[in-house]
Amino acid sequence: MTTPTTAELPFPGVRSGVELVPTNSEPQTGKEYTSDQEVRWCPGCGDYAVLKAVQGFLPQLGLRRENIVFVSGIGCSSRFPYYLDTYGMHSIHGRAPSIATGIATAREDLSVWVVTGDGDALSIGGNHLIHALRRNVNMTILLFNNRIYGLTKGQYSPTSETGKITKSTPMGSLDHPFNPVSLALGAEGSFVARTIDSDRKHLTSVLSAAAAHRGTSFVEIYQNCPIFNDGAFDAIKNNDTKADAIIPLVHGEPIHFGVEGSKGLIRDAQTGGVKIVATSDVAEGALLVHDAHNPDPSTAFAISRLTDSGYLNQSPIGIFRQVERPTYDDQARAQIATSREAAPGEPGDRLTALINGGDTWTVV
């Protein structure tokens, strides 16, 4: 698999997310992207699977390795950059999107990635996340959602189900959880997707589409924490339940799921949202066809609400939304380029003219 070319992207004439990043002529391997640092996650952690998938995916991008930057915040997942042999910064809690905004705005020739978790992105860094999405800075945000605080040893997180018994909530948590996809859609994210740590093929396909998208690509990755929240995603991982649990979203395809496609989505005329029906109960062609490119995010939002907020028995997986919108960084650089063109001459001479502006007088 290779990165889609501009022609293959859904929006003709729009640059891909990595179009201005120098490419590598030689084939690359996952090993080249593996740093010499020992990986120190707990045995069985879902982070390993994501790391492997990313190390396997990056060579396919075909970019120059030195033009890739991974930025993270704080938390288990935020150790990610240390294990990749690219440029990277393991920053401070919640702030990775703001740091990445600086990097991506400063340099058009870099492929910028943020690795974050549910606590990092949605609790302490919630503000930066929504503003990155709003601005549509060209970067890809991978949110590892394990629905728990791991590094601080097991407190409930902003995606934990209400009533969760943890060290800090012995009588059950009182907070209503965020649905990360709904939040990203509410912030008008231009690329919003969800995937699963254990499904490498789907994960890689989403990473590929996310990298190709120009703007902020938001990818929620369901990731199991075997120590503090083991089994949180069992329903969508177990072979005997996952057909009913995963609602696959494929652009242009009718949305159906369940054993032998027994269930599907239709519009709910009463609420204006969507609802699940038995496919046998509706006429052929009545199922909702997924349109990720719909400029109006309402349907994508309605679909995102099908995710259980309590224990996860059901969740749509795939690319919810992928629309074209000008990016902050492209426009910021364009303003600078326009201003530069309008002001020819040596910077030193122009600086002299600038500071000599206004009312001056000369003493001889």
Add this chain to the structure above:
Amino acid sequence: MSKQVKQLDRVIIRFAGDSGDGMQLTGDRFTQESAVFGNDLVTLPNFPAEIRAPQGTLPGVSSFQVHFADHDILTAGDAPDVLVAMNPAALKANLGDLPKGAQIIVDTHDFTGRNLAKAGYDANPLDFLGDANDVLGEFNVFPLDLTGMTVEAVKEFGLSRKDAARAKNMFALGLLSWMYGRPTESTVAFLTKRFAKVPDIRDANITAFKAGWNFGETTETFVVQYEIKPAPMSAGTYRNITGNLALSYGLVAAGVRSGLPIFLGSYPITPASDILHELSKHKSFGVTTLQAEDEIAGVGAAIGASFAGHLGVTTTSGPGIALKSEAIGLAVMTELPLLVIDVQRGGPSTGLPTKTEQADLLQAMFGRNGEAPVPIVAPQSPGDCFGAAVEAARIAITYRTPVMLLSDGYLANGSEPWQIPDIDDLPLIDPNFATATNHVVTPAGTADDGTETAEERDFWPYLRDEETLARPWAIPGTPGLEHRIGGLEKGEGHGNISYDPANHDLMVRTRQAKVDRIADSLPPLEIDDPSGRAKVLVIGWGSTYGPIGAGCRRVRKAGYHVAQVHLRHLNPFPNDLGEILARYDKVLVPEMNLGQLSLLLRGKYLVDAIGYNQVNGMPIKAAVLADAIGALVADAEGIEVDLTPQEASQ
């Protein structure tokens, strides 16, 4: 009629009115006229935090003080010689600052029952002029219907009465411009440009301005015109400049002299926002400005930009520094260049947003977790903000460190004539990006089977420059130098995460040593001790330079000896500071805080620094400070000190 012309060596005028009366603009225009005329000058704008405080009330009073002279002056002056009061509240709020005999030009138009009551006057003080109970008896009062005359002058433009009356500030400016023989061309040009899109308003303002001038010339109310000759200044081209503008230009200059694009990540906050506004105009110099979602994102984006090879800058005031502290610590740990500009205001918390203070020094010095040394640079005057910004950039880039630049509200909004520097005289700053591997993994050799093996090299992000202790700055896009940095402690040299106790101790000491070594790059301190016989040293930092200098001049003029040293570098201190402090019997430290520099000097040099501390949101007054210096001189020299008989001049 012919008017008498009287020579003066200096005048302090305060324009005061309601927040919406345009007093800042009036003061600014008078200042520009005086600057172009060639006077030395210092200004002190003073306005409420509210954009439109309740009209006509005491809290709503906005004022602008300008001190201009035919000689070198250092402060905006302690007490105004002339007050222009546009309403009862402006009169009442400023009366206490006036010395006996001061002139008051008062617009009588708003002296109505309602406005008098709002200002807290039971009766109109203008009704009792010359009476036994005249509260203005000590002053020389000129009650004039400035508003009425303005409305009359601009009636041909058909403006509403309200719009016509709004030109009253220009009428007042015209009158004062006549009185002090100011050149008027720049104000006419300014008004023409400012109101280009609204010809009626433009013409009304210009007409009011000229009418004010003509009124002065023809009225019999004023029989004297004053002349303040240009001040002798060293040869060069000058302009009037505020601290925020000079600081902005300094940042642009730092970009030009380092060849690095400037990246400002900032969140609006008084009194720093004007730097964001100004820099956003200079995209043609490659300056990127990001108005972030909050203070933390502002510094975060700046750190990201620095990692990517730009010069990251963040601008704020004290409350913003508090929010940015953790990120500044990250910049200390990752050893990336970063400029953190704190335009200090009254604190703590929201404090006094539009007033000045110097109470963030210890926050700049110590306001982070862990041992997190950050160099500190402080400009001493509005114009000096330019050079201080370039100096802060030099330190940040050369030593790969965040640098704090401590301006304050007085410097930010105050102005002075600034000798425009030659760009070529500014230091060239070499970013010195790393481009090649710097560490040998395996030397070249011969393998057991006799084949030659090539040298194997890699990149160590914490392998330091021996002289500066700076680490290499390898920016993304540089092949072969891929590396990871972050907030966790790193091993010296290789830069991998290290929890090793001895390594942490070494890194803490090395980061401190790197900052300490900046002192080796600083010029010797300038000691102002004209007689060489002073036993008292007055030492300060930042915007107290003017008041301290003026205070010292008063003491010297009265025949006594005092030395002055002013610190531009607060961390590290210059190498010669300890030896200089030891030379004097007494050390006085005037500050607009409760003794923060005093604490640092005492801690580092075991010197008995004596504080002179004022925290009222206003600059220290030279006369009051002179008394404090005088008292210390008396103590140190065992003499009587009397400053009063001499004609004090600043």
